[in-house]
Amino acid sequence: MSLKAQLANDLKEAMKNKDTLRKSVITMIRSDIKQVEVDQRIELNDEDIIEILSKQAKQRRDAAVEFRKGNRQDLVEEVQQELEVIMSYLPEQLTPEEVAQVVDETISEVGAASIKEMGKIMAAVMPKLKGKADGKIVNQIVRERLQS
Template structure:
């Protein structure tokens, strides 16, 4: 089943169950997909849809930080619920230990030894962990091992 049809099925289910959070999140994803397809006159595959889901996830995480700073419990709970729904569409995430192993292997592959080579290391790592690890975690681990 393609991700696009899964989104449609999930939207129908959320409407039947009267699950407002899931309905709004799925609707936002579907509208972003539709907007991209109309703007670019191209059909999105599952990978393209995943990119949209990642963008939505990043927006929610950034908003969550701001809501926590402002102490807005109502918005914090809402955003955390939305993040949980978004996670159901993402591939299984790597653990921090698995990411650290990939970071160490990649640093050895590119023979990096200083912070000056961080860009080279990051550009080699990101294709390996795309969609399976948070970029912030990867960035922190690369910094840790290059210092």
């Protein structure tokens, strides 16, 4: 089943169960998908939808950090719940050890030796980890590997 179909089915299910949080998050995701399809006049595949979901997840993580800074625990909890719903549609996230392994392989493939080549490594690593790892974690691991 495609992600689009799964989102449609889960939206119906959330409406039946009166799960307002899940319903609103899925509606927002579907809205973003539709917006991209209309703007670009294309039909999105699962890979494109995963990219949209990754952006949504990143927005929620960033918002949670900002709400914590502002001592708004109520909003932090709400954003965390939304993030959980979004993460349920993304592929299973890799552990930092698994990310480090992919980064090490990519560094040896590219032959990078210094921090100056970080952009080259990130460009090669991110397509491999799209939707499977947070970009901040990947960036941090690449930085550590190139500095040592």
